Amino acid sequence: MKDESYERAKKRVKEIKGFYSNLITYLVVNLVLLVINLVTSPDRLWFYWVAIFWGIGILFSAANIFLRKGRFLGTEWEEKKIKKIMDRENKSDS
Numbered sequence: 001m002k003d004e005s006y007e008r009a010k011k012r013v014k015e016i017k018g019f020y021s022n023l024i025t026y027l028v029v030n031l032v033l034l035v036i037n038l039v040t041s042p043d044r045l046w047f048y049w050v051a052i053f054w055g056i057g058i059l060f061s062a063a064n065i066f067l068r069k070g071r072f073l074g075t076e077w078e079e080k081k082i083k084k085i086m087d088r089e090n091k092s093d094s
Contacts, residue, residue, distance in 0.1 A: 008076075019065050026058055 030051045037047040 015065050019061055022061065023058060026054055030054070 030047065033047040033050055037045060
């Protein structure tokens with residue numbers, strides 16, 4: 001049981017770390033694109049299109065990691081709920 005918990009926790013940390021790595025990449029790349037846009041064609045802004053569409057992807061990724069995975073009706077939530085119901089039933093059987 002502890003090995004399973006450890007592996008789940010390790011996988012979760014890896015997912016969170018990957019998300020933050022992608023977020024940092026998003027911020028750095030879009031900052032560079034902003035600078036390039038302002039230097040090469042300040043009268044026509046285009047950098048925000050990349051920021052918007054890539055940002056939508058980042059939002060979906062954040063929702064997948066922080067909402068679906070255990071916090072909002074995800075697998076961890078289900079496991080906790082099952083354990084709680086089973087504990088309640090075991091107490092009433094005693």
